[in-house]
Amino acid sequence: MALPQTEMRPMGKPILRKEDPRLIRGKGRYVDDILLPNMLHLCILRSPYAHARIRRIDTSKAEAAPGVKLVLTGEDLAKMNLAWMPTLAGDVQMVLATDKVLFQYQEVAAVVAETRAQAEDAIQLIEVDYEPLPVVVDPFKALEPEAPILREDKEKKSNHIWHWEAGDREETEAIFREAPIVVKQDVRFQRVHPSPLEPCGCVADYNTATGKLVFYVTSQAPHVHRTAIALTTGFPEHMIQVISPDVGGGFGNKVPVYPGYVVAIVASLKLGVPVKWIETRTENIASTHFARDYYMTAEIAATEDGKMLALRVKTIADHGAFDATANPTKYPAGLYSIVTGSYDFKAAFVEVDGIHTNKPPGGVAYRCSFRVTEASYLIERVVDIVARRLNMDPVELRLRNFIRKEQFPYRSPTGWVYDSGDYEKTLKLALERIGYEELRKEQAEKRARGELMGIGISTFTEIVGAGPSHSFDILGIKMFDSAEIRVHPMGKVIARLGVRHQGQGHETTFAQIIAEELGLSIDDVVVEEGDTDTAPYGLGTYASRSTPTAGAAAALCARRIRDKARKIAAHLLEVNEDDVVWDGAAFSVKGLPGRSVTMKDVAFAAYTNVPDGIEPGLEATYYYNPPNLTFPYGAYIAVVDIDKGTGAVKVRRFLAVDDCGNVINPMIVEGQVHGGLTEGFAIAFMQDIPYDADGNCLAPNWMDYLVPTSLDTPRWETDRTVTPSPHHPIGAKGVGESPNVGSPAAFVNAVLDALAPFGVEHIDMPIYPWKVWKILREHGITE
Amino acid sequence: MKIRVKVNGKPYEADVEPRTLLAYFLRETLKLTGTHIGCDTTTCGACTVLLDGKAVKSCTILAVQADGREVMTVEGLEKDGQLHPLQAAFWEEHALHCGYCTPGMLMASYALLQENPMPTEEEIRFGLSGNVCRCTGYMNIVKAVQSAARKLSVESREAVGEVATSGTAAD
Numbered sequence: 001m002a003l004p005q006t007e008m009r010p011m012g013k014p015i016l017r018k019e020d021p022r023l024i025r026g027k028g029r030y031v032d033d034i035l036l037p038n039m040l041h042l043c044i045l046r047s048p049y050a051h052a053r054i055r056r057i058d059t060s061k062a063e064a065a066p067g068v069k070l071v072l073t074g075e076d077l078a079k080m081n082l083a084w085m086p087t088l089a090g091d092v093q094m095v096l097a098t099d100k101v102l103f104q105y106q107e108v109a110a111v112v113a114e115t116r117a118q119a120e121d122a123i124q125l126i127e128v129d130y131e132p133l134p135v136v137v138d139p140f141k142a143l144e145p146e147a148p149i150l151r152e153d154k155e156k157k158s159n160h161i162w163h164w165e166a167g168d169r170e171e172t173e174a175i176f177r178e179a180p181i182v183v184k185q186d187v188r189f190q191r192v193h194p195s196p197l198e199p200c201g202c203v204a205d206y207n208t209a210t211g212k213l214v215f216y217v218t219s220q221a222p223h224v225h226r227t228a229i230a231l232t233t234g235f236p237e238h239m240i241q242v243i244s245p246d247v248g249g250g251f252g253n254k255v256p257v258y259p260g261y262v263v264a265i266v267a268s269l270k271l272g273v274p275v276k277w278i279e280t281r282t283e284n285i286a287s288t289h290f291a292r293d294y295y296m297t298a299e300i301a302a303t304e305d306g307k308m309l310a311l312r313v314k315t316i317a318d319h320g321a322f323d324a325t326a327n328p329t330k331y332p333a334g335l336y337s338i339v340t341g342s343y344d345f346k347a348a349f350v351e352v353d354g355i356h357t358n359k360p361p362g363g364v365a366y367r368c369s370f371r372v373t374e375a376s377y378l379i380e381r382v383v384d385i386v387a388r389r390l391n392m393d394p395v396e397l398r399l400r401n402f403i404r405k406e407q408f409p410y411r412s413p414t415g416w417v418y419d420s421g422d423y424e425k426t427l428k429l430a431l432e433r434i435g436y437e438e439l440r441k442e443q444a445e446k447r448a449r450g451e452l453m454g455i456g457i458s459t460f461t462e463i464v465g466a467g468p469s470h471s472f473d474i475l476g477i478k479m480f481d482s483a484e485i486r487v488h489p490m491g492k493v494i495a496r497l498g499v500r501h502q503g504q505g506h507e508t509t510f511a512q513i514i515a516e517e518l519g520l521s522i523d524d525v526v527v528e529e530g531d532t533d534t535a536p537y538g539l540g541t542y543a544s545r546s547t548p549t550a551g552a553a554a555a556l557c558a559r560r561i562r563d564k565a566r567k568i569a570a571h572l573l574e575v576n577e578d579d580v581v582w583d584g585a586a587f588s589v590k591g592l593p594g595r596s597v598t599m600k601d602v603a604f605a606a607y608t609n610v611p612d613g614i615e616p617g618l619e620a621t622y623y624y625n626p627p628n629l630t631f632p633y634g635a636y637i638a639v640v641d642i643d644k645g646t647g648a649v650k651v652r653r654f655l656a657v658d659d660c661g662n663v664i665n666p667m668i669v670e671g672q673v674h675g676g677l678t679e680g681f682a683i684a685f686m687q688d689i690p691y692d693a694d695g696n697c698l699a700p701n702w703m704d705y706l707v708p709t710s711l712d713t714p715r716w717e718t719d720r721t722v723t724p725s726p727h728h729p730i731g732a733k734g735v736g737e738s739p740n741v742g743s744p745a746a747f748v749n750a751v752l753d754a755l756a757p758f759g760v761e762h763i764d765m766p767i768y769p770w771k772v773w774k775i776l777r778e779h780g781i782t783e
Numbered sequence: 784m785k786i787r788v789k790v791n792g793k794p795y796e797a798d799v800e801p802r803t804l805l806a807y808f809l810r811e812t813l814k815l816t817g818t819h820i821g822c823d824t825t826t827c828g829a830c831t832v833l834l835d836g837k838a839v840k841s842c843t844i845l846a847v848q849a850d851g852r853e854v855m856t857v858e859g860l861e862k863d864g865q866l867h868p869l870q871a872a873f874w875e876e877h878a879l880h881c882g883y884c885t886p887g888m889l890m891a892s893y894a895l896l897q898e899n900p901m902p903t904e905e906e907i908r909f910g911l912s913g914n915v916c917r918c919t920g921y922m923n924i925v926k927a928v929q930s931a932a933r934k935l936s937v938e939s940r941e942a943v944g945e946v947a948t949s950g951t952a953a954d
Contacts (some may be wrong), residue, residue: 016874023882024870026817026857030883033816117802139868197821197829197917248819248883249917281822503880503918671877674920702826702915710908710921 006385011516011730014667018527019507031201031218032278039203040069042264042277043119045179046110047101050137050358050695051150052130054108061125062111067118070267071126072110074098077266082152085232088224088255088474089332091161091323093361094151094261100133102150102321103360104695105286107259112267112275135695139295139318139355145501150321150534152358154269160244161323166337172349175310175572179301182387188764189317189374191293191359191689194366195707196502198248200288201278202261204268207674211267214240217261219244219530220254221540224474226532228257231475233265244530247272250502251679252364255326255542256289286700289326290359290590290689291366293318294374296383298339306392308401311413313378313669315338319354322361326542327370327473328479334370335629337414338463341379342423342633343401358695367679367740369464369543374458380745384457384752385761393440394457394749396433399424402459409726416463418631419725421659427459429745430635430657433719439639447757452642457752460742461633464734465548467771469625474539480625481549482536483557485514487618489607493525494516495557496507498538499550500530504736505668506546506722509580510554512664513730517558518565519585519599536621544734548725555729557622564618565602571611572597606704630725630733634658634742638750644783647773649685649751651714656743659721661733669735676739682708683740684747688766714726786850789814791859799846805839806830808846809856817857817886821915828914831887831894832856838894840913857886860893868934869893869927878927879916888914893929898940901932 007015020029059071074096076081086093097108109126113119136142136150142159149157176182195751202217204451213235219225222244230237247254260277267275279288292635295316317333327334333352340348365371387397403410405422412418431437439455446453469478482498495514499506511525518525521725529535538550562582569587570577588596597605606618639653656673663669686706690698699705744765751767752760758779763771776782787796792815797812809815809832820842821829830842833855841854860867869892877927879885888911895902895910902910907928908921916924 017877019882020874020879023879023885024873025861025867026815026886028882029816030819032820034817035814116807117800139842182832195917197827197915198819199821247881248821249881251917281824281827308849395874503882503939505880667877671880671919671923674922675918676920679917680919701824702822703824706828707915707917709912709915710925711912716920716922720806 002296007522009516010522013665014034015508015512015665017505017508018454018511019505030198030246030248031203031216034201034203034216034245036205039269039274039276039574040112040114040271041116041119042110042112042267042275043116043123044107044260045123046464047097047104047108050099050104050135051131051135053133054097055129055131057109058127059109062122063116065122065125067114068122069112069114070271072263072266081264082233082262082266085257087322087324087361089323089325089327090329093322093324095262103358104697105283105360107287107653110263112271135358137189137357137359137691137693137695139316141359142355142357150358156357161356162332163318163351163353164332165349165351167349168347168413169349171347172310172312176299176301176312179309180304181389182299182682183302183382183389184297184299185382185385185762187296187298187378187381187762189292189294189296189377190765192366192683192687192704193290193689194251194253194364195285195705196249196251196253199279199281199284200258201277202264203274204264205274206268206272208272210547210582212241213265214241214243215265216243216245218247218254220247220250220500220542221529222532223498224477224540225257227477228475229265232262235413242532244500247502251367252291252326252542253288254502255364255540256324257641258288268390281702281734282700285689286697287360289324289362289364289679290320291363292374293363295376296374298378300382300386302386304390306390306397306400308343308348308386311345313350315352317352317354318357318359319363320357320359320361323354324361326364327602328466328474329476330471331370334365334372335463336371336375338372338416338461339375339379340412340414341376342403342459342461344403344407345413350414359691365543367676367737369462369737372462373741376741377744380458380460381748384749388756388761394425395436398427398457398459417628419628419727420723421461421631421633422721422723423459423633426633426657426659427635428656429719429721430637433657434637434653434655445642445658451642452532452754454640454750454752454754456638456746456748456753458636458742458749460745461631462738462741463629464544464737465547465630466543467626467627468628469548476739477539479539480623481538481545481553482621482623483550483553483620484536484621485557487561487603487606489604489744491520491524491603492631493520494528495525495554496528496535497550497554499541499546501541501546504541504546504672505665509664509668513551513554514558517555518561533752544652544737547732547734548728549624549626549734550692552626552729553622553624557620558618560622561618565599566609567614568602568605569597570607572601627727630661632658632660632733632735632738634738636742636746638752640745640773642752642754644776644781647769647776649767649772651681651747653717654741655716655717655719657719657721658735658738659723660735660738661725661728662722662731664732664780670718672736673718675741676709677716677739677743678713679740680743681714681747683765684744685766784847786847788849789853791855801845801847803846805841805844805846805849809841815856815858819883819886821883824924826915828891829884829887831890831914833894834891836897838891857889860889865930871929872927872931872934876923876927876930878919878923884914884916888916896932900936
């Protein structure tokens with residue numbers, strides 16, 4: 001059964017999702033649902049130590065255990081030159097450790113057995129003799145001369161990985177020297193993990209008869225995975241089929257290639273049967289790539305009347321044991337230089353140093369376009385502190401410093417060209433909708449009574465949709481994306497794209513784009529992603545890039561089809577092509593609206609009645625290289641009340657006004673905003689992965705790494721303004737990450753606004769009740 | 784160990800290892816893969832099924848504990864090709880993104896509405912607080928449960944003749 005959705009002209013409408021009928025029936029097909037004949041199960045033995053030499057590994061007992069078919073160690077992989085693999089950041093990472101381990105839960109050995117339980121039993125029989133080594137957890141201590149060198153495999157004998165900078169140092173320093181006001185603040189963005197509900201996993205299925213390797217994997221970037229597997233293993237790329245089936249959430253966690261994937265492939269190649277590896281939640285949090293972990297210092301130079309002049313940012317980035325950021329090659333700190341945000345600074349200078357520690361590798365962009373969340377949080381947090389120091393309302397300071405709408409396209413001091421925006425309009429809508437003036441009055445009354453209420457603002461600008469190809473690549477592969485559309489004789493369409501959704505609703509939104517462009521109904525179009533044998537090459541879904549890149553490719557590919565259809569229509573209408581007009585639903589003869597043919601008529605003719613000189617068929621492929629990134633933005637306002645007795649923060653209201661350009665499906669956009677705000681809320685108040693001095697992970701499960709439930713999560717209010725992207729074929733910008741990028745600052749600013757009477761300017765996330773409670777006690781509040 | 788268990792109304796007999804969890808029995812032995820596994824700590828609720836009508840996390844129940852009892856999974860919600868009102872409401876209210884939590888959410892919601900046919904928003908949020916969704920932010924899930932509760936209430940009133948089935952002013 002399906003609800004009838006014969007909607008024509010579906011763009012901009014809240015079309016119900018085409019992917020849902022299977023998912024609400026429990027008929028989705030996630031990677032762990034793949035059950036193949038003769039399939040074996042893989043489990044991985046992990047290190048209990050954060051830093052230790054491996055003296056000896058004895059696998060004999062495991063090999064003799066019931067059901068065990070294969071035991072693999074780093075030594076076994078080294079013989080195949082597979083003990084190490086490349087990361088997406090140009091570093092290398094151990095697949096299975098050979099001589100030493102560099103983080104707790106690092107992969108040490110693997111067992112393949114008939115059942116998962118047997119494999120789990122057997123890994124416990126592997127004996128490893130470790131010699132513990134001194135552990136470095138703190139990236140600042142990692143830089144001290146006496147710190148042990150963690151990466152002995154590297155030529156550079158230092159825990160310092162790279163230094164990166166953007167902007168103009170001299171110009172910035174000149175302004176700082178003259179500035180009447182300088183505000184400086186250290187801000188930490190804690191280590192977090194995307195932790196989607198479905199952990200990572202794969203099934204490697206090598207067929208000895210055909211020589212083909214089918215690799216099912218829960219992947220946000222199946223083509224990149226195919227190329228990475230070919231590069232790593234030397235297996236011929238045309239004999240690798242990567243299938244990313246339904247993906248149970250990604251948020252950046254499913255972009256990288258993980259050691260378990262390589263081990264599963266090796267096992268299947270050796271054994272000639274399918275091998276499944278599904279990680280546990282603990283393995284997911286404690287070994288797959290983390291996000292953030294930035295130690296940031298920002299300084300803003302300003303005038304006394306609140307004009308912000310220059311921004312200086314220095315950051316230490318903890319990358320863990322292996323530099324495995326999923327960042328474009330030229331941008332080791334991602335798009336962090338968007339840190340000037342929505343403000344018209346005269347100059348800015350940003351520098352970041354990447355550091356190795358004894359922690360898991362990373363960091364991925366967790367619902368974020370490559371370090372944009374860190375940047376957004378930093379600038380929005382520090383702008384609030386500037387307002388505090390100047391005794392200005394944070395709204396007034398923002399309005400005084402916004403990039404004005406007539407300045408677009410706007411070149412930022414760090415070199416980005418913002419496509420479009422009207423920041424003042426969006427903020428003013430937010431203020432009006434939330435009733436800002438009344439809230440400030442209420443706050444004043446409450447303060448007079450000793451109650452703690454806070455209002456937090458965040459007016460962020462994102463940068464999403466990588467390419468363009470001239471600047472952006474991953475593993476050397478240029479960042480474009482693609483669509484292929486086939487119109488069948490009966491006027492039905494199958495479209496395939498190079499991206500891979502994980503809940504964003506591409507099967508619906510891309511069908512809306514294509515149906516709109518071709519004058520068909522939404523039900524006439526099926527969208528397929530995730531199979532590298534059928535989909536055109538693409539870089540995948542992350543960094544809010546799907547609509548900016550593959551969405552553009554879908555629109556332009558459909559227009560390519562329409563161009564050919566026009567020629568066939570001219571033939572059917574027996575007129576010159578120049579006399580054919582398209583009205584969004586049909587081709588007709590100029591000046592004779594009664595004579596028309598629909599796309600369905602043309603589709604049939606493309607296979608049955610093609611004029612001489614025109615290729616039969618109606619198909620097209622489009623590879624889209626975006627001319628620029630897109631710059632969605634928003635104005636978010638949080639209202640919080642603080643319980644003086646417990647320090648608990650209650651988010652009473654939260655309004656998100658987003659501007660993501662033209663909207664394809666408002667229902668899906670709103671859903672994405674709800675979800676992103678919830679993750680932003682979780683980061684502000686709950687999620688953190690701390691390590692003790694010995695490098696033990698203190699939150700390797702969902703009892704200690706706190707993910708919000710329906711009881712924790714506030715009610716969200718949403719609205720939008722629409723400022724189309726001038727360079728995108730349908731004027732869209734991308735939205736999935738904006739709420740996660742923009743909201744943490746709004747929450748934290750609201751808490752600090754509530755605590756303003758005590759002169760507290762900053763608290764690092766997550767804002768646990770005890771942190772607030774401690775501050776209140778320090779200020780004699782004991783109620 | 785031999786167990787007999789009725790799943791979605793169908794009787795099954797199987798020989799299981801005593802340590803087999805109900806979730807794995809459903810997924811791997813019966814091939815009912817709609818029941819998902821998301822954590823190892825009974826936190827996420829993706830594996831929620833009904834055991835004798837009560838919502839349980841099937842990753843924390845042994846298959847042998849289901850011996851002689853009745854299990855209902857997400858695959859048992861649809862009847863005669865008709866989606867259960869909860870399934871339809873999850874679709875209509877956009878209460879799922881990736882869909883991985885959805886089967887567990889549906890079963891927890893089903894159990895909630897059995898106990899409390901017209902829950903308030905607070906009661907729904909409390910009733911579903913053992914189920915984690917990483918995508919939606921829960922608002923649309925709450926809306927879907929409310930919408931299904933209204934539909935089910937009309938249906939049950941129709942069944943006892945309180946509401947004219949062809950009337951225009953139902954509900």
